[in-house]
Amino acid sequence: MELERRGVVAPLVVTETFLPLVQAQARARRVDPRLLVVPHPVGGLTPDELAGRVEGAAGDLLRMADEARGRP
Amino acid sequence: MSADWDVAVVGAGAAGLTAARVAAGAGLRVVAYERLGPGGQLVNLTTLHDHPGGTGPELTAALTAAAEGAGVRLAYAEVTRVQPGPPTRLTTSEGEVTARVVVVAAGLSPGRLGLPGEAELAGRGVSTCAACDGPLFRGRPVAVVGDDEWTATEALELAGHATAVTVLVPGEPRWSAARDRLLAAQQRVEVLTGAAVTALRGEGALSGVAVRTADGERELAVAGVFPFVGRRGPGGLVEGLAADADGRLVPSAGVLVAGDARAGADQTLAAAEADGRAAGEAAVAALAAGAGSLRVVDPTHGVRPEPAGAGAVAASTAAWTDVALFTNSKPNATELLRGLGGRLQAHWALPELGFAAKESASVAADPDQIDWLAQRFKMVLVAVGD
Ligand SMILES: Cc1cc2nc3c(=O)[nH]c(=O)nc-3n(C[C@H](O)[C@H](O)[C@H](O)COP(=O)(O)OP(=O)(O)OC[C@H]3O[C@@H](n4cnc5c(N)ncnc54)[C@H](O)[C@@H]3O)c2cc1C
Numbered sequence: 001m002e003l004e005r006r007g008v009v010a011p012l013v014v015t016e017t018f019l020p021l022v023q024a025q026a027r028a029r030r031v032d033p034r035l036l037v038v039p040h041p042v043g044g045l046t047p048d049e050l051a052g053r054v055e056g057a058a059g060d061l062l063r064m065a066d067e068a069r070g071r072p
Numbered sequence: 073m074s075a076d077w078d079v080a081v082v083g084a085g086a087a088g089l090t091a092a093r094v095a096a097g098a099g100l101r102v103v104a105y106e107r108l109g110p111g112g113q114l115v116n117l118t119t120l121h122d123h124p125g126g127t128g129p130e131l132t133a134a135l136t137a138a139a140e141g142a143g144v145r146l147a148y149a150e151v152t153r154v155q156p157g158p159p160t161r162l163t164t165s166e167g168e169v170t171a172r173v174v175v176v177a178a179g180l181s182p183g184r185l186g187l188p189g190e191a192e193l194a195g196r197g198v199s200t201c202a203a204c205d206g207p208l209f210r211g212r213p214v215a216v217v218g219d220d221e222w223t224a225t226e227a228l229e230l231a232g233h234a235t236a237v238t239v240l241v242p243g244e245p246r247w248s249a250a251r252d253r254l255l256a257a258q259q260r261v262e263v264l265t266g267a268a269v270t271a272l273r274g275e276g277a278l279s280g281v282a283v284r285t286a287d288g289e290r291e292l293a294v295a296g297v298f299p300f301v302g303r304r305g306p307g308g309l310v311e312g313l314a315a316d317a318d319g320r321l322v323p324s325a326g327v328l329v330a331g332d333a334r335a336g337a338d339q340t341l342a343a344a345e346a347d348g349r350a351a352g353e354a355a356v357a358a359l360a361a362g363a364g365s366l367r368v369v370d371p372t373h374g375v376r377p378e379p380a381g382a383g384a385v386a387a388s389t390a391a392w393t394d395v396a397l398f399t400n401s402k403p404n405a406t407e408l409l410r411g412l413g414g415r416l417q418a419h420w421a422l423p424e425l426g427f428a429a430k431e432s433a434s435v436a437a438d439p440d441q442i443d444w445l446a447q448r449f450k451m452v453l454v455a456v457g458d
Pocket residue numbers: 082083084085086087088105106107108109110111112113114117119120121122123149150151152177178179180200222223225226300306330331332333338339340341342344
């Protein structure tokens with residue numbers, strides 16, 4: 001969140017479970033972070049399950065990144 | 073060792089909720105015992121000073137939701153005795169349970185003068201919550217007793233309601249110079265040092281206090297008195313565990329202590345949360361025993377927030393080819409970020425990705441590392457939490 005404040009495009013990868021906390025922290029810091037939400041949990045996943053998380057979030061990330069860069 | 077719970081937390085204030093959330097987030101079975109409601113001291117605070125968390129109730133809601141979201145079971149019962157194990161045995165008002173690790177985050181008791189009549193006058197002039205009771209004293213004089221930072225903030229809050237606020241400091245103030253300036257600027261506030269309250273006056277409702285200073289004894293006509301002295305930790309709750317003179321516990325092998333209840337604690341929200349996080353991580357480490365409990369953690373945790381109203385600063389001069397990943401060094405966080413970073417690298421045909429890792433979730437992100445990332449990169453993908 002500090003990075004975004006300094007003008008860096010800084011998407012935060014966060015799991016659904018921690019979304020409310022991160023949002024609360026963001027509100028407290030008066031920032032509106034770009035959030036990339038993935039299903040909970042991440043720790044302890046097998047490589048295949050992890051690949052699934054990447055697959056699920058990649059579309060959003062690329063859209064977010066293109067948008068920030070001003071490309072369609 | 074079989075036990076009802078992996079981790080039992082005593083107290084669901086800022087420290088306990090954080091410890092419980094961190095431990096449950098790592099997949100442990102966690103119960104948090106609370107004798108009142110979650111939030112602890114937080115629920116009494118409207119404005120939070122030196123902390124970015126909005127209001128006390130808002131922060132309570134966020135901490136509670138995060139703990140429950142991580143799978144913490146909140147149990148509304150009082151823990152009356154803790155016998156270190158293994159397994160640790162807890163006696164509660166709802167029965168006995170066992171846990172492999174215990175975190176004591178029971179905070180401190182409310183302020184207390186220890187004078188005759190105090191209990192009878194509670195809620196009739198004696199209060200420990202300016203936010204709750206301050207408006208009751210509109211147009212009347214009050215006294216505040218204490219010497220710490222929060223005594224000063226409570227006095228300042230009361231000055232918004234009362235006609236006069238006399239701060240009775242038993243010795244010399246310990247509050248910061250900044251707070252001292254605010255008090256000095258408040259016409260309605262007077263600070264008396266070396267002042268001891270020797271008696272409470274009033275039948276049915278407080279009408280004044282007797283105060284002894286180096287100049288002798290005097291009567292102070294006040295409708296309210298707010299004591300922030302005599303706060304005690306949960307000394308004696310855990311069998312065999314040492315406590316300091318104020319009943320705050322000294323952690324030892326097998327018993328984790330977090331927040332205000334710990335001897336030497338800073339007694340701030342930021343410290344309570346940091347302590348809770350460290351205790352949660354210590355509980356995870358104690359039980360890990362080789363299990364692969366890899367977690368993505370918040371690498372920005374502890375980065376000093378900006379004061380309200382601070383705007384965004386100038387954008388870095390980096391180009392769109394300068395993209396980095398910023399993670400805690402836990403392997404799964406790194407892999408998740410590398411996977412996502414790889415997609416972006418292919419999508420934008422980036423020659424390479426920068427990489428930075430924060431060493432531990434329980435310490436603040438290194439400001440130099442943040443500086444480096446901010447100056448060198450246009451985009452940084454950050455792994456926050458599972
Ligand atoms: C008047 C005042 C104003 C303050 N203002 C600020 C501020 O503006 N900014 C700031 O940073 N800090 C402030 N602080 C300090 C801050 O509130 C505390 O440091 C912090 O809330 C402590 O959190 P904790 O979780 O350690 O303890 P607590 O919040 O005290 O929580 C302990 C919890 O444990 C429960 N409990 C205790 N014993 C048992 C038991 N045996 N069984 C079950 N449950 C039990 C209690 O009911 C309580 O809910 C203030 C403190 C005071 C007194």
